[in-house]
Amino acid sequence: MPPLKQRIDAERKPGMFLLTGSASLLALPQIADALVGRVGIVTLHPFSQGELEGRRENWLAQAFEGKLPMRTDLGVDDLWARVLRGGYPQATAQPTLA
Numbered sequence: 476m477p478p479l480k481q482r483i484d485a486e487r488k489p490g491m492f493l494l495t496g497s498a499s500l501l502a503l504p505q506i507a508d509a510l511v512g513r514v515g516i517v518t519l520h521p522f523s524q525g526e527l528e529g530r531r532e533n534w535l536a537q538a539f540e541g542k543l544p545m546r547t548d549l550g551v552d553d554l555w556a557r558v559l560r561g562g563y564p565q566a567t568a569q570p571t572l573a
Contacts, residue, residue: 480509521562 525532
Protein backbone atom coordinates (compact mmCIF):
# COMPACT_ATOMS: atom_id res chain seq x y z
CA MET A 476 0.00 0.00 0.00
CA PRO A 477 2.90 2.48 0.24
CA PRO A 478 2.63 3.48 -3.47
CA LEU A 479 -1.08 4.12 -3.03
CA LYS A 480 -0.44 6.16 0.12
CA GLN A 481 2.21 8.24 -1.68
CA ARG A 482 -0.08 8.93 -4.63
CA ILE A 483 -2.97 9.96 -2.40
CA ASP A 484 -0.73 12.20 -0.31
CA ALA A 485 0.70 13.85 -3.43
CA GLU A 486 -2.69 14.61 -4.98
CA ARG A 487 -5.63 14.61 -2.58
CA LYS A 488 -8.78 14.18 -4.65
CA PRO A 489 -11.74 12.30 -3.19
CA GLY A 490 -12.70 9.33 -5.34
CA MET A 491 -9.34 8.90 -7.11
CA PHE A 492 -9.34 5.19 -6.36
CA LEU A 493 -11.99 2.56 -5.86
CA LEU A 494 -10.69 -0.55 -4.13
CA THR A 495 -13.02 -3.52 -3.97
CA GLY A 496 -12.89 -6.84 -2.22
CA SER A 497 -14.18 -8.83 0.68
CA ALA A 498 -11.11 -8.58 2.91
CA SER A 499 -11.08 -6.17 5.83
CA LEU A 500 -8.12 -3.93 5.03
CA LEU A 501 -8.32 -2.28 8.42
CA ALA A 502 -7.69 -5.63 10.13
CA LEU A 503 -4.11 -5.60 8.81
CA PRO A 504 -2.12 -3.16 10.99
CA GLN A 505 0.38 -2.02 8.32
CA ILE A 506 -2.34 -1.31 5.79
CA ALA A 507 -4.65 0.27 8.37
CA ASP A 508 -1.88 2.68 9.43
CA ALA A 509 -1.18 3.64 5.81
CA LEU A 510 -4.86 4.34 5.10
CA VAL A 511 -5.81 6.36 8.19
CA GLY A 512 -7.49 9.56 7.01
CA ARG A 513 -7.27 8.45 3.38
CA VAL A 514 -10.02 5.89 3.02
CA GLY A 515 -13.77 5.54 3.31
CA ILE A 516 -15.38 2.13 3.62
CA VAL A 517 -18.80 1.28 2.21
CA THR A 518 -20.49 -2.01 3.05
CA LEU A 519 -22.63 -3.29 0.19
CA HIS A 520 -25.61 -5.46 0.98
CA PRO A 521 -27.23 -7.91 -1.45
CA PHE A 522 -30.17 -6.88 -3.61
CA SER A 523 -33.66 -7.31 -2.18
CA GLN A 524 -36.11 -9.53 -4.03
CA GLY A 525 -37.96 -6.42 -5.22
CA GLU A 526 -34.75 -4.97 -6.66
CA LEU A 527 -34.02 -8.25 -8.43
CA GLU A 528 -37.49 -8.14 -9.99
CA GLY A 529 -37.24 -4.44 -10.88
CA ARG A 530 -40.15 -3.40 -8.67
CA ARG A 531 -40.34 -0.71 -6.03
CA GLU A 532 -41.03 -1.97 -2.54
CA ASN A 533 -41.63 -0.42 0.84
CA TRP A 534 -41.76 -3.47 3.06
CA LEU A 535 -40.72 -1.61 6.23
CA ALA A 536 -43.72 0.73 6.08
CA GLN A 537 -45.95 -2.23 5.23
CA ALA A 538 -44.56 -4.18 8.19
CA PHE A 539 -45.40 -1.36 10.60
CA GLU A 540 -48.90 -1.24 9.13
CA GLY A 541 -49.26 -5.01 9.59
CA LYS A 542 -49.68 -5.52 5.83
CA LEU A 543 -46.74 -7.62 4.69
CA PRO A 544 -47.78 -9.26 1.43
CA MET A 545 -46.94 -12.93 1.03
CA ARG A 546 -45.59 -14.11 -2.33
CA THR A 547 -47.42 -17.12 -3.65
CA ASP A 548 -46.39 -17.05 -7.31
CA LEU A 549 -42.97 -18.65 -6.72
CA GLY A 550 -42.70 -22.41 -6.82
CA VAL A 551 -40.43 -24.30 -4.44
CA ASP A 552 -37.77 -24.82 -7.14
CA ASP A 553 -37.72 -21.10 -8.01
CA LEU A 554 -37.53 -20.15 -4.35
CA TRP A 555 -34.58 -22.49 -3.74
CA ALA A 556 -32.85 -21.17 -6.87
CA ARG A 557 -33.09 -17.63 -5.48
CA VAL A 558 -31.84 -18.67 -2.06
CA LEU A 559 -28.87 -20.55 -3.51
CA ARG A 560 -27.97 -17.84 -6.02
CA GLY A 561 -27.87 -15.04 -3.46
CA GLY A 562 -28.43 -11.36 -4.05
CA TYR A 563 -25.07 -9.85 -4.94
CA PRO A 564 -24.78 -8.31 -8.42
CA GLN A 565 -22.22 -10.72 -9.89
CA ALA A 566 -24.09 -13.77 -8.63
CA THR A 567 -27.47 -12.58 -9.92
CA ALA A 568 -25.99 -11.85 -13.36
CA GLN A 569 -25.07 -15.51 -13.88
CA PRO A 570 -27.51 -17.44 -16.10
CA THR A 571 -27.35 -20.61 -13.98
CA LEU A 572 -26.11 -21.75 -10.62
CA ALA A 573 -23.38 -23.91 -12.17
